[in-house]
Amino acid sequence: MRFFEDIEIGQRRELGSFTFTAELIKKFAGQFDPQPFHLDEEAGRKSLFGGLAASGWHVGSVCMKLLVADGQRQAREAAARGEKIATWGPSPGFRELRWLKPVLAGDTISFQSEVESLRTSEKRPEWGILQARNTGTNQRGELVFSILATAFVPRRSAGA
């Protein structure tokens, strides 16, 4: 992952893609969100979604999964260049999460992340605060998921 000082507003990263199979949709829903339209094809077809649809929390969790994988890729690249590796902090929350279109069984969603704002933390001078718009797009190019996420990012100068 990168340090606060290396990040600029407008930077965009492609995070990779994920295929939501019926099996994965039902497994997540069975554990966390067992509404009929997330568990059963026929109930899904009769719902507003028009088919077996992934829980919105499943979609958000997969976005997190790909964000972490992308961060690990960047960390490996930094290590290969002999640079110091930045470990990201936790998130205080998010706003404007939109489940814009259903994610149906068989859909492949590619995720993107674009930096929207950066500020330093007054309470925690060793951390910066980043806001990024993370989005998911299906195989037809339709935007299905969008979230304005916040995270603590370490500052390069901190305690060095």
Place this chain on the structure above:
Amino acid sequence: MTLTFEDFPPGHFGQFGPRRVTREEMLAFAAEFDPQPMHLDEEAASRSMLKGLSGSGWYLCSIMMRMMFDGYIGRTASMGSPGVNELRWLAPLRPDDDLMLDVEVAEARISRSRPETGIVTFKGVVRNAAGQALCEMVSPIIVRRRATPEQAG
């Protein structure tokens, strides 16, 4: 009886739980969806801002969803949610804690585009056994209205 839009007037709705969060379930979620050291590794977690092993925020959201389902959404004519207005992670989720969920109806209005449905905006707060708020969420769901005699015909 299935709950419909009319059953959600603004104000306090209910308290749900407790829901036990086991270390095993918390770590399994982190391994699959959020494998950051602060969620997986005791040693790395003790050096993190959260000073100890903490659950993924997305795990906490997923647990909150399950608590809402078990508490009322499972018997509500819910048609899904368009999103989350705001979610704040206030304190770390620790393993082997018991969570309670407080739910308030912040707003309830009839949908303009689908007048047979209403939009109920819930505010949910998850607290641990010590009563500390861990997470706060404001999110609308779409709920069917009770059938009127002319619709029922």
